[in-house]
Amino acid sequence: MKIKSKIKNVFLAVLVLAFAGSITTGCNGGSGNNTGSDSTSTSKSGDDETLLGAGSTFIYPLFSKQFSVYNQLTGLKINYQSIGSGGGILQLTNKTVDFGDSDAPLTEEQAQKMGVPVLHIPMCSGAVVISYNLPEVKDTVKLTPDVIADIFLGKITKWDDAKIIAVNPGVKLPATSIVVAHRSDGSGTTNIFTDYLSKVNDEWQSKVGKGTSVNWPAGLGGKGNEGVSGLIKQTPGGIGYIELAYAIQNKMAYAKIQNKSGNYITPNIASTSAASNVQLPADSKIFLGNTDAAEGYPISGFTWALIYQEQNYNNRSRDRAQNLLKLFWWNINDGQQYCEGLHYAPLSPAAVTVAEAILKSATYDGKPIL
């Protein structure tokens, strides 16, 4: 009896393991072969009058407004899911959406997974401001790149440090400790900010580097722009980086930053647009941190819409590709009038020229569409 029950137990255990193994590998094998021959391809998703997009949360308010206006003008419906830049890139790789949107250009690994060329079309730009919580200080604090880097490296720990006072003559700074706030989740805002710091400060470049998520040497992490704003607002002496729109809407104080030309620039729509009015590469893949523009705000960046260069994949129709390109053409021209109301910076003339050229390079069966 004892041996019989032992054999029974072993048999059951093997059965369980076999099932478990088959479930695991089955799921894995399936997802591994998904790219390319996706059954949920966009051509089958209803008619060509509905487009699907996914990506950055940063641009979601602007897209919402632009897409609803465009729908009234042409009847084209666009369904955009703001799941984050990383999610958008993943969906575009799996060809489940018509376009993605990302706050940073594709990395080499991501471009390799796509396999085919992907066009980056700048949609608008946004500024990352350095916000602080010093209720006693009425004047706007001025900061230089090195001071910002030292604060975020944890080397400057008090607001009345000699280096900060040197940049702000005549401003009475309190002896409060500096509490740094940064993003705890991966984000395009972090990417823009750390790219700027890597460009202006060698120690930051070697110690921390740039990315959507980095190893912060000091400070507290908050989730999302809301989390960081909350931390700054609640902690006396707090300092952190958030998007301009958040700072304006929450009426938070933000600093004037010294740019490459030596001018102290206040972050606003005009200075952010000016930052992108420089010589741009033809594929528009550029980080605008520490811009050359004399009146440009130094911490800003584009957000790009991503589409495949060759639009005939997965049985997409020519009409669908045309609708997509016409949408983006409208976005970068007439659609830009909706940027300022939502605190986004419209594309500079240089950026619009580059974007138009990129759109014209999209092809269907090798022939340009627009």
Next chain:
Amino acid sequence: MDVWKSIKIKRSLRQIHTERFFKTSLVLIALSILVLVVAFMFTLILQSMPSLKAFGASFLFGKTWDPVHNIYGTYPFLLGTLLTSFLALIISIPFSFAVAIFLGEYYPRGWFSEFLKNSIELIAAVPSVIYGFWGLFVLVPMVRSLEIKLGVMPYGIGIFTSALILAIMIIPYAASLGREMIRMVPSSLKEAAYSLGATRYEIIRSVILPYSKSGLLAGVLLSLGRALGETMAVTMVIGNTSLIPKSIFDPGNTMASVIANEFTEAASTLYLSSLIELGLVLFLVTVVINLIGKKIIKRFTTD
């Protein structure tokens, strides 16, 4: 038992089939849960292969979590998870035991008992995000003013705050289970002690608690398990820093919180697989703590 073997009971074919069908379906359903858990573990191991190959055992002791240079180490998060969970357990045990004894011994029946029991269970029913919000807007300023009085950095958020919130969240688990165990103490035992002249406190100390020790410990283990895995409430108030906390007022991070924060934007394969390996470590830590807890309970079980 042999008596029953010699009695032949007449059963209809339908009864026999129903009996067999019922037993088989129960076994299958139970096995499917087992299959799911094992498959779960297999998936975790499979997906964290790249990171296992790259780091090996140094993943557990590494102190750096650097997505830019692709160096990953769990030590700060392991420390944060264990610190917050055990601190929360220590804070919550007096409260849950007090509630369990109060509801089990002093007020086992009555409208007040029902009311208190329902309130305690309501604590468990509230979604954890709400605890996170409450903590962020109410508890954090209170802890901040405490920190100013103590003279430490007035962050407000940190290990201490998240342990406090976790403690509130895990009280119901030990309290409910403890209450049931205490109510199950046979009255004959208690009456025997009363007849020997014991006071109420002496009954609780010498009769009830030793009898229900294993049940109370099981409740504590349940609370600990809940605290180890709690994500949303903790991630809002723990400070999310990968530096090693030096005091309980410092910010830290837990494994669940890191996964929740960084999973959606993890671009590179090594990053993603390190996050999954983090999940695997959390899974294994929970299993190990449960096994240790079960051993302790077995030692204390009175037959």
